[in-house]
Amino acid sequence: MFSDANRRRAVEIVAQYPNPHSAIGPLAHLAQxxxxxxxxxxxxxxxxxxxxxxxxxxGVTSFYSMYKRRPCGKLVVSVCTxxxxxxxxxxxxxxxxxxxxxxDDDVWVEEVECLAACGLAPSMQVNYEFHESxxxxxxxxxxxxxxxxxxxxxxxxxGRVA
Amino acid sequence: xxxxxxxxxxxTRIVSRRLRDYPDDSHTIERFMATGGxxxxxxxxxxxxxxxxxxxxxxxxxxxxGGANFPSAVKWESLPADVYPRYLVINADEGEPSTFKDRLxxxxxxxxxxxxxxxxxxxxxxTLAFIYIxxxxxxxxxxxxxxxxxxxxxxxxxxxxxxxxxxxxIVVHRGAGAYICGEESALIESLEGKRGMPRIKxxxxxxxxxxxxxxxxxxxxxxxxxxxxxRMGGExxxxxxxxxxxxxxxxxxxxxVNKPGVYELEFGLTLREIIYGIAGGIRDDRxxxxxxxxxxxxxxxxxxDEHLDQIYDIDDITAKLGTTLGSxxxxxxxxxxxxxxxxxxxxxFYAHESCGKCTPCREGTDWLEKILYRMSHGEGxxxxxxxxxxxxxxxSPDVMRxxxxxxxxxxxxxxxxxxxxxxxxxxxxxxxxxxxxxxGVAR
Ligand SMILES: Cc1cc2nc3c(=O)[nH]c(=O)nc-3n(C[C@H](O)[C@H](O)[C@H](O)COP(=O)(O)O)c2cc1C
Ligand code: SF4
Ligand code: FES
Numbered sequence: 001m002f003s004d005a006n007r008r009r010a011v012e013i014v015a016q017y018p019n020p021h022s023a024i025g026p027l028a029h030l031a032q033x034x035x036x037x038x039x040x041x042x043x044x045x046x047x048x049x050x051x052x053x054x055x056x057x058x059g060v061t062s063f064y065s066m067y068k069r070r071p072c073g074k075l076v077v078s079v080c081t082x083x084x085x086x087x088x089x090x091x092x093x094x095x096x097x098x099x100x101x102x103x104d105d106d107v108w109v110e111e112v113e114c115l116a117a118c119g120l121a122p123s124m125q126v127n128y129e130f131h132e133s134x135x136x137x138x139x140x141x142x143x144x145x146x147x148x149x150x151x152x153x154x155x156x157x158x159g160r161v162a
Numbered sequence: 163x164x165x166x167x168x169x170x171x172x173x174t175r176i177v178s179r180r181l182r183d184y185p186d187d188s189h190t191i192e193r194f195m196a197t198g199g200x201x202x203x204x205x206x207x208x209x210x211x212x213x214x215x216x217x218x219x220x221x222x223x224x225x226x227x228g229g230a231n232f233p234s235a236v237k238w239e240s241l242p243a244d245v246y247p248r249y250l251v252i253n254a255d256e257g258e259p260s261t262f263k264d265r266l267x268x269x270x271x272x273x274x275x276x277x278x279x280x281x282x283x284x285x286x287x288x289t290l291a292f293i294y295i296x297x298x299x300x301x302x303x304x305x306x307x308x309x310x311x312x313x314x315x316x317x318x319x320x321x322x323x324x325x326x327x328x329x330x331x332i333v334v335h336r337g338a339g340a341y342i343c344g345e346e347s348a349l350i351e352s353l354e355g356k357r358g359m360p361r362i363k364x365x366x367x368x369x370x371x372x373x374x375x376x377x378x379x380x381x382x383x384x385x386x387x388x389x390x391x392x393r394m395g396g397e398x399x400x401x402x403x404x405x406x407x408x409x410x411x412x413x414x415x416x417x418x419v420n421k422p423g424v425y426e427l428e429f430g431l432t433l434r435e436i437i438y439g440i441a442g443g444i445r446d447d448r449x450x451x452x453x454x455x456x457x458x459x460x461x462x463x464x465x466x467d468e469h470l471d472q473i474y475d476i477d478d479i480t481a482k483l484g485t486t487l488g489s490x491x492x493x494x495x496x497x498x499x500x501x502x503x504x505x506x507x508x509x510x511f512y513a514h515e516s517c518g519k520c521t522p523c524r525e526g527t528d529w530l531e532k533i534l535y536r537m538s539h540g541e542g543x544x545x546x547x548x549x550x551x552x553x554x555x556x557x558s559p560d561v562m563r564x565x566x567x568x569x570x571x572x573x574x575x576x577x578x579x580x581x582x583x584x585x586x587x588x589x590x591x592x593x594x595x596x597x598x599x600x601x602g603v604a605r
Binding site: 016017018019021022023024025026028029050052059060061063064065066067078081082083084086087112113114115116117118119120121125127128129130154157158159160 | 247256257258259260261262264265290296297298299300301303304331333335336337338339340341352353354355356357358373414415416417418422423424458491493495499503504507508511514515517
């Protein structure tokens with residue numbers, strides 16, 4: 001369920017569009033930032049707000065890789081291995097983080113496509129905040145900083161959460 | 163002896179001027195307005211003549227910076243007369259591998275984009291514009307949202323803007339991780355709250371777009387350029403560049419160069435001047451092996467005088483070398499790079515990002531990825547290169563032709579075929595050696 005504040009925000013978002021159906025994606029981001037993943041209850045509420053069915057919301061959101069269908073912890077760590085990162089150590093960073101956080105429920109490590117941060121490759125995002133010019137060690141340090149609260153993380157969908 | 167373009171080997175900063183001059187606060191409305199921002203908007207609203215904007219853009223020769231290089235004024239002319247509402251949609255989905263120029267404009271000069279959106283909306287008669295921004299661009303989204311609030315507070319957005327009678331709302335819509343939503347009809351589907359799958363064309367979005375209304379889709383850099391064209395005058399703008407490639411464009415240079423980054427270049431430099439002059443040459447004193455002059459989807463070039471002396475001109479490079487300048491990415495690889503590995507990773511990207519609507523793309527990209535995986539990981543078979551060409555024919559019948567031919571709804575399907583054709587053209591011997599042909603290894 002959306003909190004009162006988020007429910008108000010959701011209604012505002014829907015009202016921006018000539019057709020409420022357009023708001024499915026933005027509301028899914030909002031719900032995910034709130035709950036940490038896209039829950040079935042959230043999809044039902046989004047369906048009601050967007051004047052459609054929960055099945056439609058599920059069908060649409062499952063197309064997009066940013067929506068998580070199961071809890072993903074507090075930190076989504078997205079490591080790029082596309083062609084520029086590939087030749088300067090991206091895959092090694094992915095492997096290191098996957099291994100290091102394999103049993104850590106707070107950290108979800110995923111391989112992603114080009115993040116448009118190739119100028120300072122290799123690159124990753126932590127809850128959609130960019131980190132560039134990485135080594136396996138510096139990448140681990142950054143994730144640990146977020147874990148320890150030395151860096152402030154966005155929501156798991158990249159929104160600013162209060 | 164290398165050929166020189168005769169142009170100074172330096173940047174020409176138009177859309178990147180402010181963000182380079184004021185790296186600390188180029189995104190703020192204070193800096194924007196202190197450096198001439200929103201003056202063009204004031205002027206055009208005061209003049210009250212949308213057709214004058216069109217005349218400038220037409221005279222400028224501006225071509226879309228999203229990859230297809232379509233003349234912007236011609237797109238506007240295709241809008242069906244008297245059909246309202248009509249929408250402007252800014253494509254800020256930037257997801258093409260190694261393209262990273264729009265992100266810079268979004269994060270570092272959002273007001274420049276917003277001024278472009280307002281001016282362009284006024285020119286085409288749209289009262290609702292959308293900025294579809296890649297979901298992963300969290301900072302870009304924050305910056306654009308803050309800029310919109312600031313612009314609204316100054317009366318540049320909303321009802322009766324600066325007393326002109328012109329109304330405009332701008333809605334920012336976040337994507338959610340799907341490269342295909344950069345394709346304009348998929349973007350429109352996504353904006354309507356659907357799966358981002360390209361539409362069969364015709365009808366084109368300019369006729370039947372968002373909510374079935376006429377829709378202009380433009381890239382971030384395209385819209386950001388429009389106020390500069392008005393400020394300079396279309397004809398002045400057209401004096402920059404070369405032939406039908408007028409003005410400047412942001413080139414995102416990455417890979418094994420000493421100075422990777424985004425550079426604003428006047429069209430007309432040679433590729434050698436760009437790679438060795440602008441981007442500082444190859445790292446660690448190594449040799450250049452191959453490079454992708456127009457992003458991930460088009461054919462590659464190699465270290466020959468013919469290729470390096472080629473001029474950065476949209477039409478000339480297509481006429482002479484069959485490739486294109488695409489999205490403005492230039493990816494550079496040194497002598498240590500395995501071209502099979504790059505081809506495989508690109509195929510993996512396209513296989514992952516295929517929306518699945520057309521069989522040749524859904525199946526073909528997967529096949530290419532699988533075959534290229536084994537080829538690039540020491541498990542290649544002697545006839546694999548021919549198998550690649552065979553599979554490619556399903557997506558792009560005239561495999562070696564560049565730009566590619568297409569059997570699919572959108573150009574994503576045949577895009578990885580560009581890499582296959584490039585392997586065949588330039589690296590056949592190396593690929594065969596890697597796949598055991600020379601050693602006579604049987605399957
Ligand atoms: C698979 C695919 C992905 C695309 N991605 C983008 C993109 O991220 N940004 C963009 O501006 N154009 C992209 N395009 C091109 C758009 O379809 C469209 O041509 C462009 O946004 C029009 O704007 P322009 O005329 O200003 O270039 C893509 C095209 C295809 C086929
Ligand atoms: S070519 Fe591929 S991405 Fe494009 S519509 Fe067909 S299946 Fe989808
Ligand atoms: S290839 Fe990794 S950020 Fe672009």
